[in-house]
Amino acid sequence: MKNFKIVMIEKESQLQRCLAVRREVFVEEQQVPEELEVDSYDRMDSTAGHVLVEASDGDAAAGRFTPYQDGAAKMQRVAVRSAYRGQGLGRVLMDGLEDAARSAGYKRAVLDSQCHAEGFYHSLGYRTLPGEPFYDAGILHVRMEKEL
Secondary structure (H helix, E strand, O other): OOOEEEEEOOOHHHHHHHHHHHHHHHHHHOOOOHHHHOOOOOOOOOOOEEEEEEEOOEEEEEEEEEEOHHHOEEEEEEEEOHHHOOOOHHHHHHHHHHHHHHHOOOOEEEEEEEHHHHHHHHHOOOEEOOOOOEEEOOEEEEEEEEEO
16 A cells, blocks of 8 residues: 555645645536535635645645534535545545544544445445435435434
8 A cells, every 4th residue: 555644625726736636536427516516614724624635746636515404514525536545545535524524523434425426435434314315416415413
């Protein structure tokens, strides 16, 4: 496994690097309209927390969490660039997001998983909440949660 570094975003230049990773994965690869991908949480003055995973040869993954109901953090925009998949990077990114959310005082995490990734999140300790799968940006999802 390559050497990866988790970066908690503190500067605009780092946030722009996160957005570039997400744009590649969601907009270019998955054809999510950019106006659905980038929103008001993607600013340094928002209440969101952003995490970037750096590899020795470039930015590999990015994600964010936002405030959610009942004091939970909602994990969102979890993206691993295609060149870095299959190396355990999704787990590295989620560990970084969960650590950052814990540090921000959150006790529980919620996420909307694309259905094909549900097993991955189960392996991280998330449980699927009751309810039918639903579409978000034209992609089928399920809601999941985990105590932090």
